[in-house]
Amino acid sequence: MGGAVRDQQQQLHPCDSLLLELNVIWDEVGEPDTVRDKTLLELEQECLDVYRRKVDQANRCRAQLRQSIAEAEAELAGICSAIGEPPVHVRQSNQKLHGLREELNAIIPYLEEMRTKKVERWSQFVHVLEEIKKISSEIRPSDFVPFKTPVDQSDLSLRKFEELTKELESLQKEKVIITPANQILSPVILYPCIAVLFLFSAHINLTMSLCF
Structure with a gap:
């Protein structure tokens, strides 16, 4: 290959350089135009296919x-x-983002932080709900209808949490008032008490008989 051709190749795009080299070879071989045209069409189609795959990707x-x-x-x-906090707009708060990848990477930390907050808030709700269920079954056993802890997490706001907390406090106060009045001695406690009363009564009767 002559020096002039090499100089020309260095100034061309790699694809054009290869095409020039191919034409030089064809000239030397004596390739007919029909074969050249067919080969060029095939090359063009292959290039289009490669570009199309890259574009699709x-x-x-x-x-x-x-x-x-x-x-x-x-x-x-x-x-x-759900937790009653103002919405976070990452794109509006950060105008220096360039590209979709940077935008996604900027959102992820906020999302993980809010997920953690939601889990913590839900744990607090579950604790209060379980206490409500427990005390309700204790102070009103005949009226108590067992219920499962709800799985709806669409409202975990502080306002809702305060409502549940007030309900729990009300039940706790009711328990303090009701429990002593309704407390019934269990058989384990009741039977020894009866025995003591019986022995005490017998002792009184015996004492009175001795006196008279």
Whole structure:
């Protein structure tokens, strides 16, 4: 290959450089135009196929990132609504984000933090609900209807938690008032008491008979 051709190749795009080299070889071999045209069409189609695969791959990646961002934002908004906190808008609060990946990476820490808060808040709700169920069964056993701890976590606000806490406090006060009045001695305690009373009565009768 001559020096002029090499200089020309260095100034061309790699694909154009290879095509130029191919034409030089064809000229040297004496390849007919029909074969050249067919080969060039095949090369063009192969290049288009490669580009199309890359474009499709990039489109899928973009769609997945957009979906992940949308799902993360929806979950974040749902958690904020459930626990009664103001919504977090990552894109509005950070204008320096460049690209979907950065946007998703910026949302994830907020989402994980809010997930932790929701779990902690739900644990507090479960504790109060279990106490309500326990005390209700103790002070009103005949009227008590067993219930399962609800799984609805759409309202975990502090307002709702305060309502449940007040209900628990009311039941606790009612228990303090009712329990002593309704307390009944169990057989384990009752039978010894009867025996003591019987012995005491017999002792009194014996004493009186001796006196008279």
